[in-house]
Amino acid sequence: MPEVFVHAAEFLTPLGTLFLLALLLLFAGVVLPAVWSHHRHRREAAHRVLVLLLDTVRDALRAVRRLLLR
Numbered sequence: 230m231p232e233v234f235v236h237a238a239e240f241l242t243p244l245g246t247l248f249l250l251a252l253l254l255l256f257a258g259v260v261l262p263a264v265w266s267h268h269r270h271r272r273e274a275a276h277r278v279l280v281l282l283l284d285t286v287r288d289a290l291r292a293v294r295r296l297l298l299r
Contacts, residue, residue: 255282 263275
């Protein structure tokens with residue numbers, strides 16, 4: 230069996246599958262409209278949601294980092 234499939238099988242546990250699905254939905258629902266929509270209002274709305282999500286992730290990572298450094 231090729232090594233790539235072995236690593237994929239290790240990654241795609243139920244939790245890994247949910248994580249991959251969440252990333253796919255985020256990409257398809259927020260990132261693509263922010264970049265490729267022909268409608269300005271859709272691009273702006275998707276951009277605002279993307280910024281909000283990235284800010285939330287950044288704040289969460291900072292909180293985790295602060296907890297780990299204590």
